[in-house]
Amino acid sequence: MFLWTSVIPFLVVGLLWLLIRHALRQPLWAEASSRIKKNRMALVALTIICAYGGVAFVDAVSWKDDKNSPAKSVLDRVFAKMPVEETYSAPMAKTTTGVPHPKPLEGKHLFGTDGNGRDVLYQTLRGCKTALIIGGLTTLISLPLALLLGMLAGYYGKLVDDGIQYLYTVLDSIPNILLLVTLLMVLGNGLDKICLALGITTWVGLCRLVRGETLKHRDREYVRAAKSLGVSDFRILTRHILPNLLPTVIITVTLGLSGLILSEAILSYLSLGVTNETGSWGNMIDAARVELAREPVLWWNLLAASSALFVLVWAFNVFGDAIRDAIDPRLRS
């Protein structure tokens, strides 16, 4: 059996590849990429991001064996032979822990098992997809909204600007976390709803930036020249101003990804995170609150999830900085 959703990851990877290929033909991006290639830390970070992406990709490609069975991803199939134990067991241990009568384990678990006896390594790897979806889907929601409204406000000014500014000032004056919590309480739980709520809270900052940049470009000579040649507003915005906004927007979006991924863990603590069936680092870290208080201390769940989260966020931070330095050396800190 074949599932149409399993095409999406291929589409995403293909589109990204095409976009990068296309961008590299332009001098600005070609130069930026040559600068990044010289930055060793950035290359390490990029490799890490690609590795996480690879795991997420392997976890996203899924199909059904027959009509009635649930769809299983490649990752599920790799770990299919891993037996589910009764309860917690330490990394590489031979028996379960935390129960009066330890039982011998059926399989070897590199990172141990959690309270339900599931392999921690498998759970950690499953978190990659969730984290990248939260980063990616949220950006897909907030970016078009911010670009559209920001460019309209900056370009047309006057009443349009006033209206859009009022809209985002109202949203912005509610502290981010409170708006996020309110939206999620009203929308309900779920990965897609988290992305929507995060999108609604994060587009404001981006929109403000886009508006300011558009305002700067609106009166430049090249825009005025295009106007006097009779180019339509739509074409000026999409063909002339947008490409000039992209460097700033890409820097901000890349640096923002780490924050989005981190917020998943915080939402899990507030019991507004993804459901337990969706593998997520936030849920694993949340479970560790109780586990650390037990005797013997059950530390591996916390360590695995938080280091997976830490490494990905670190990579995005470092790569975001590298992109910023490569595209706009004036901003170098």
Add this chain to the structure above:
Amino acid sequence: MLRYVLRRLLYAVPIILGVALLTFLLFYSTSTPEQMAVRGLSAKNPTQDQIQAWIVQHGYDKSKSEQFKKHVGEMFLFRFGKSDITGESIGARIREGALPSALVAGLIFSGSVFAGIVLALVAAYYRGTYMDRLITLTCVLLMSIVSIVYIIVGQYTLSKVLKLFPVAGFADGLEAWKFVMLPFIVGVVSGLGRSVRLYRTFMLEEMNQDYVRTARAKGVGEKSILFKHVLKNAMIPIITSVVLSIPFIFLGNLLVESFFGIPGLGGMMVDAITNQDFAVVRAMVFLGTLLYIVGAILTDVCYALVDPRVRLE
């Protein structure tokens, strides 16, 4: 100055009205009165009559515009009503929780600003050397750890293993310091990476200004340049970023307070979220927004006090 403050306050009115409308739409229009009644009466397995009585009692049978007027009026008069779940007065709980919250938030806030500025000064003083590189690399590492992990690990190592502080709780009066220390340390450390990196950028920007070169040419010492010239000018962007980070303090407080059992507003908010207590969340959103707007006005005023180039008119 007074005129400016008044104008800013007037400008805030339509914004607050917008927030009131937004919260009204979110809370009142997405669920029907019946659903809210069932939620409000949850434990009692309500009959149809009870639901109807609840709706009439809470005024949900009136028209939407009347409900909105009531909502706005109550918010502006700080009449927050009663909790959906426990039935306690929200206003009284906010008054109780404000002091512990202000204590913890204020300490964390001033501690992290102070530590951030000191470390950023060190990094700026040794700019370009290994010391600077070490500080910036550590900052990125610190920024990449989620705040919950700081809290969990801090609580585990400092109070469970080293037994330096009580695990959680709160006491009134001077005894409070024991309970406040752990949240204080965790709160300051978790925000350090971001602030040091930001402040360092501000300071390095000032380092490249002409007046610094002039000062050096006059023969002013490097230390004096850093503390007298650069620090004063770097304070302007630092003040802005400090106030912009107030919502993040609120976030930190939510987690820190509920984790360490401090009976403040943040802990109350987390309880309300887990219990789906819409009335409390509504009140907190409005209060948080108000604080944020007041904070923004205060920043602009501080801005004018620090920087004589900024004119308020």
